[in-house]
Amino acid sequence: MKRPxxxxxxxxxxxxLTFLGLFLLLPLLVVFAQALSKGVVAYAGAIAxxxxxxxxxxxxxxxxxxxPCNLVFGVAAAWAITKFEFRGKSALITLIDLPFAVSPxxxxxxxxxxxxxxxxxxxxxxxxxxxxxxxxPGIVLATIFVTFxxxxxxxxxxxQSQGKDDEQTALSLGATGWQTxxxxxxxxxxxxxxxxxxxxxxxxxxxxxxxxxxxGHIRGLTNTMPLHxxxxxxxxxxxxxxxxxxxxxxxxxxxxxxxxxxxWRQPELRHAARQSLxxxxx
Amino acid sequence: xxxALRGISKQFGEFAAVKDVDLDVPTGALIALLGPSGCGxxxxxxxxxxxxxxxxxxxxxxxxxxTLWPTRDRKxxxxxxxxxxxxxxxxxxxxxxxxxxxxxxxxxxAAEIAKKVRSLLELVQLGWAGDRFPAQLSGGQRQRVALARxxxxxxxxxxxxxxxxxxxxxxxxxxxxxxxxxxxELHFTSIFxxxxxxxxxxxxxxxxxxxxxxxEQIGVPSEVYDLPTSAFVHRFLGQVNELxxxxxxxxxxxxxxxxxxxxxxxxxxxxxxxLIRPHEIEIGPEAAGWPAVVVxxxxxxxxxxxxxxxxxxxxxxxxxxxISRERFEGERYDVGQKVGLRFRRWQVYPxxxxxA
Numbered sequence: 001m002k003r004p005x006x007x008x009x010x011x012x013x014x015x016x017l018t019f020l021g022l023f024l025l026l027p028l029l030v031v032f033a034q035a036l037s038k039g040v041v042a043y044a045g046a047i048a049x050x051x052x053x054x055x056x057x058x059x060x061x062x063x064x065x066x067x068p069c070n071l072v073f074g075v076a077a078a079w080a081i082t083k084f085e086f087r088g089k090s091a092l093i094t095l096i097d098l099p100f101a102v103s104p105x106x107x108x109x110x111x112x113x114x115x116x117x118x119x120x121x122x123x124x125x126x127x128x129x130x131x132x133x134x135x136x137p138g139i140v141l142a143t144i145f146v147t148f149x150x151x152x153x154x155x156x157x158x159x160q161s162q163g164k165d166d167e168q169t170a171l172s173l174g175a176t177g178w179q180t181x182x183x184x185x186x187x188x189x190x191x192x193x194x195x196x197x198x199x200x201x202x203x204x205x206x207x208x209x210x211x212x213x214x215x216g217h218i219r220g221l222t223n224t225m226p227l228h229x230x231x232x233x234x235x236x237x238x239x240x241x242x243x244x245x246x247x248x249x250x251x252x253x254x255x256x257x258x259x260x261x262x263x264w265r266q267p268e269l270r271h272a273a274r275q276s277l278x279x280x281x282x
Numbered sequence: 283x284x285x286a287l288r289g290i291s292k293q294f295g296e297f298a299a300v301k302d303v304d305l306d307v308p309t310g311a312l313i314a315l316l317g318p319s320g321c322g323x324x325x326x327x328x329x330x331x332x333x334x335x336x337x338x339x340x341x342x343x344x345x346x347x348x349t350l351w352p353t354r355d356r357k358x359x360x361x362x363x364x365x366x367x368x369x370x371x372x373x374x375x376x377x378x379x380x381x382x383x384x385x386x387x388x389x390x391x392a393a394e395i396a397k398k399v400r401s402l403l404e405l406v407q408l409g410w411a412g413d414r415f416p417a418q419l420s421g422g423q424r425q426r427v428a429l430a431r432x433x434x435x436x437x438x439x440x441x442x443x444x445x446x447x448x449x450x451x452x453x454x455x456x457x458x459x460x461x462x463x464x465x466x467e468l469h470f471t472s473i474f475x476x477x478x479x480x481x482x483x484x485x486x487x488x489x490x491x492x493x494x495x496x497x498e499q500i501g502v503p504s505e506v507y508d509l510p511t512s513a514f515v516h517r518f519l520g521q522v523n524e525l526x527x528x529x530x531x532x533x534x535x536x537x538x539x540x541x542x543x544x545x546x547x548x549x550x551x552x553x554x555x556x557l558i559r560p561h562e563i564e565i566g567p568e569a570a571g572w573p574a575v576v577v578x579x580x581x582x583x584x585x586x587x588x589x590x591x592x593x594x595x596x597x598x599x600x601x602x603x604x605i606s607r608e609r610f611e612g613e614r615y616d617v618g619q620k621v622g623l624r625f626r627r628w629q630v631y632p633x634x635x636x637x638a
Contacts, residue, residue, distance in 0.1 A: 165362045166368060169366040
């Protein structure tokens with residue numbers, strides 16, 4: 001039986017939808033409209049521009065390094081936290097959340113302080129002719145830092161709810177730790193893992209603050225897509241700026257689609273997502 | 283394989299889960315570790331499996347010290363209460379797991395594995411379910427898959443942690459009988475943990491009653507049931523009525539009933555309580571015993587449970603008596619009827635044991 005719509009409900013829904021349209025849907029539409037405002041040719045031209053192309057490639061490269069690094073770290077951390085008892089466990093959990101807590105700009109500055117020419121390791125790096133800050137390694141490091149928590153945070157609740165029985169059964173059946181991980185643990189967490197990778201990837205490609213500090217904004221060399229968009233925008237090159245931005249927006253839409261697909265596949269992820277949301281809020 | 287525990291202790295933070303336990307499990311035995319939650323029974327089982335390491339003491343497998351052996355080298359089949367089936371594998375793959383993870387030179391050929399898995403599935407009456415996933419099976423079926431999986435590695439010992447705890451009573455009853463039969467056929471050494479005295483009595487050869495990390499009593503089921511050595515065991519293995527023992531003029535009484543021949547009656551002897559099981563109370567005509575009033579009658583299948591308010595006893599603590607359905611049909615006790623009670627058997631314990 002359907003309940004009749006009360007006026008207060010209608011009002012609330014209307015308010016929510018208006019806000020959604022105004023603050024979420026409209027900007028998205030504006031991005032694509034601006035990008036295509038001078039026609040498809042101009043759009044294609046803006047993306048084919050060598051500096052834009054370099055930014056796209058750099059962004060993909062950074063994500064391709066940062067995401068696997070965090071994949072390994074996230075799985076290892078979640079595994080350790082959920083399957084073993086050890087001292088300093090709660091400290092580790094808090095540390096994992098650190099990148100969520102600090103502003104990305106500060107994250108960037110930390111790397112300047114560490115690896116910049118006047119930083120702690122600056123002299124050492126110069127001696128060996130290694131550039132970290134204002135170069136690709138710095139961008140990769142900053143990106144790893146800001147995307148650090150995503151995968152671990154996604155996996156911890158999933159693995160916690162699954163408990164240790166499966167692993168202990170596998171061990172009692174004679175499996176090695178390695179076999180247990182590949183044959184039992186990993187298949188159990190695969191959807192959660194994919195979900196975490198998706199979120200980490202979206203953040204890795206879209207990160208602005210931390211990367212902006214360490215990049216040095218060298219066109220065609222150390223500009224990622226978000227930085228490139230900003231430069232183009234500051235040069236009043238709106239079409240090109242929005243063309244590159246539209247690619248990022250497209251990526252965001254794909255991420256959302258993938259996320260919904262995974263949630264539909266694995267209902268418990270929805271639960272995990274809600275839990276991690278609750279945690280960030282509290 | 284025989285198992286021996288020598289002076290096993292295990293502490294979790296402030297909580298002493300197991301305190302200085304010695305236990306011998308002979309080859310082929312079927313033993314129940316019985317006790318309330320928190321008594322250390324599961325910890326003991328996990329120590330035998332190598333899933334926990336004891337703080338003190340030794341675990342001997344056929345008199346070899348296995349205390350520090352990793353779980354995977356112990357050849358123990360472990361069955362969890364919640365089955366712990368690998369949900370992404372079919373039933374067949376679950377059972378085959380222990381064979382497939384063997385090092386290459388020990389691993390049987392694929393055809394051989396398939397043959398063995400099929401025969402195990404037949405054994406647990408699930409030959410038809412090989413291609414199913416665990417989620418498609420009922421609780422009882424899942425637990426049978428877990429058993430088949432544990433048996434696949436030809437374990438020397440089978441350890442079961444509350445194996446039937448998550449099942450409804452009908453299925454539980456069937457599985458108990460089935461486990462007993464399986465054990466009689468295959469003769470492996472089995473230890474199972476339960477908090478259900480019925481289950482322990484029905485299935486095990488030997489019952490080990492645990493309380494607060496220590497062994498209270500070890501014995502065959504009838505022995506622990508009929509001759510409990512402590513009030514705790516007496517209470518834990520079935521219903522009991524507890525009555526204070528009064529000493530007057532050098533004689534001991536429960537109510538007006540003289541039990542002096544079983545109790546020390548000298549002056550200054552510590553307070554005692556008498557524990558009487560419901561079926562040990564005999565109900566007769568009012569004049570022939572301790573006067574009491576029937577306050578409730580409940581027919582439970584073949585038995586009838588009566589609540590009786592005995593003279594001089596607090597009204598909110600009625601005694602419980604059980605008589606056979608046949609007896610009841612003959613006598614027809616009604617609520618409010620006056621009767622006389624006698625005790626067929628009783629056990630007396632120091633009253634300080636009440637806290638246990």
